Amino acid sequence: MSDKPIDVDICVIGAGSAGLSVAAGASQLGASTVLIERDRMGGDCLNTGCVPSKALLAASKAARRWRKEGAFGVTYAPPGVDVSAVNRHVHDVIGAIAPNDSVERFEGLGVKVIKGTARFIGPREVVVDGTRIRARRIVVATGSRAAAPPIPGLDSVPYLTNETVFENVELPRHLIIIGGGPIGLEMAHAHRGLGSEVTVLEAARILPKDDPEAADLLRQHLAGEGISIREGVRITHIEPEEDGIAAVIETERGKERIVGSHLLVAAGRRPNVAGLDLEQAGIAYGPSGIQVDARLRTTNRHVFAIGDVAGGPQFTHVASYHAGIVIRNALFRLPAKVDYRALPWVTYTEPELAQAGLTEEQARAAHGDDIVVLRWPYHENDRAQAERETQGFVKAVTTKSGRILGATIVGAHAGELIHVWVLAISQGLNIKALANMIAPYPTLGEISKRAAGSFYTPKLFSKRTKRLVRFLSRFG
Template sequence: MTRRSPGHESSPLMVDLCVIGAGSAGLSVAAGAVQMGASVVLIEKDRMGGDCLNTGCVPSKALIAAAAAAHAVRTGAPFGVTGPAPTIDFAAVHAHVHGVIGAIAPHDSVERSEGLGVTVIRDAARFVGPDSVEAGGRCVTARRIVVATGSRAAVPAIPGLRDVPYLTNESVFELAERPDHLIVVGGGPIGIELAQAFRRLGAAVTVVERFGILARDEPEAVDVVRRALLAEGVVLHESTAVAAVRRTGTGIALTVAPPGGAPVMIAGSHLLVAAGRTPNTEDLALDVAGIAATPKGITVDARLRTTNRRVFAIGDVAGGPQFTHVAGYHAGIVIRNALFGLPAKVDYAALPWVTYTDPELAHVGLTETDAREAGHAVTVLTAPFAGNDRAQAERRTEGVAKIVLGRRGRILGATLVGPSAGELVSPWGLAISAGLKIGAMANMIAPYPTLSEINKRVAGSHFTPTLFGPWTRRVVRLVQRVLP
């Protein structure tokens, strides 16, 4: 189709692809499609780059990096390096976080998209037909439409919450002054990452979690993170519900219900709500286009098609795993479907995720519980970081690698909790994607001394009972008798 000139502000646009939302998912689709020859309109009502750039992955990791620098100053004594406690200039930390956002922003900007040939409309979009949307006073009709509007912080139904000031990931990075006492409601990855970061930057921190922290991860790996948080002074209230919230003269007070005990009041200066995500669908007029949705997100099939086969939904709004790398993965699936007509489908068998605490907790594939529930004949391998020479040299011996195997040594899943676990997990994802068996990792030559040797060590442990068992001894003795 012919792309209309962006100068005709009131004229309708007819294009190959219309993308609603310029976060990670939408930007990836738009940039990829236009460079492959499709005509593309990209619609964004708020900030380019979406949650990841502005209020999610980028600022949180920048804050975590600042917290790690402060922690390093405090913990040099085992290396013979001592000095005064760090002075935290929280305004400078704030500037650092926003400086990182600013450095990355040009890659996600309107100017870059338009430079690639994308027509960008800065306004809210809503469906006006099965293949048409309206935004900024213009009607866009497209062969295919992609909804990539993302998600926002969920606000739980806690009595009194809407009557008090509270932070979410969308506002916490605007703080230019350090909280005296930050109360975090929610013990998932966002809540736990920020809890540790603010504690390392000098704030008192209390986490209240209705169930257990990091509930979808392997329990023994979570225990390592839990111990680290407690050792650094983060107060954890697990299996604890929030009964009410109220404002006090100096801040916020929560009434919580611990398991089997009387209600307890927790007072703090600031409240951060990190209790899940809500898909951004309410202003899209999905019903006009015949698109089904639930409170969890837009309903899609394995090809990410909605109930309107002209329309795809990707990223957080599709109701699946909520990670930036999943958004990028979805973009590739949609491009193959929408531009080439290929029946590409999502496959989460090798989906990785990382919680960027210290130590990091990384996972890919099936957990042990998932594997057993799926009917696999499970073998579990473990190796502690304490057995890794590089970890010993850096005095970072906390943590473990846990590998889940199926029949004949097929790799089903991997969890690593320890230093740089997020970097170490990638080979396991490749192994799962390629259908490799554990021998492939065991036979790898790993450089010494590196943390990555733990992957080879845990893989090799699968063969230890046989390799050093009585059968091998008998074979060696026999061979030695006949060798010249």
């Protein structure tokens, strides 16, 4: 071990979305910065998460497009899917983005990048393969990994996770997916579009954190595509099959054996804390991650934890948001705190399902009957009709005074349409602001404006208003 440590202002452990954002921001603001990464720059999002999954979904969308284009008077032959070419497309997309997260770029920003495994040896000191780093502030951004559920026999068969599924160059004949969350459903949708038979096994209900009404519409659409969604099932065990893998499930009707060619496990994630020797720095942690306060400080006030390892919402945009909180706290000594009131998330199936703020169910639990539920369907929108994207709706929840509490969108481009609601909630806007917005015609964005405008419909067309109009008409 080196006798003389490297002294820096900020030491970041983990070069995923959270760590990269802190390192880039800190260095450009003039802080001496060390970034440590034991594996690939870009972390889960670039290499095994958001980027490859959206690239695969794009290929799937291209494959299924021929099925509905007949409605426009345009016909195509059924697609031929070259899985190797699809895989190249996925990795080409990763390669196109990778330079933004590369060692070379960050060294160009003034960051000292060290490849290796870090562990704490004191409250403000870590070591990487014999190199000691002493820092005023340390940021743990080691992310999370796919969790293997305790299912008997799972370890006796080969199975895929988000870390390996994008390396697969064989189109599954029948893909069994354990887990009906966003990852499981996106992969179900992608593989079905490419031609696989797909079965999703879920112990509870799919998308349990989303609005049940929106999840139900998505469930119907996926089932209409031929995806078998089995909810409320218990997997008793997994076992090898002559030409694949068998999952034995228990339902209300008894036991059933489902045979597939491939198995994908998408049943949650676990924080990456092993090997960090957090105890040496006085940092408390548990199964859900490192313990942090609202400022993302650990029990060692000189150390922050951000992103998935901090045990909160596991989204790339949350990781980037955390980075901003840490920069303000660590460099500017501002008491910035996390605020998830306007937190958005999206499931990128077709239709997409997007949420910001509270669902209707959460709003009722928090505010009782002091809420108003607004909605507008896609089929009442002219652009949706023109593009044959009429399945879906916008649902917003406000207080009776019009304060926006949350919004749910299920339908085409829901992930893009949710932005205006995120802004409104985060800035404390009244529903009046969206109702009075001038929306260009014809756009899907009009759906949000119409939903907001429906807040005033009962009063606008009430008997009292009609009496007022008749009274005013007497004066010419």
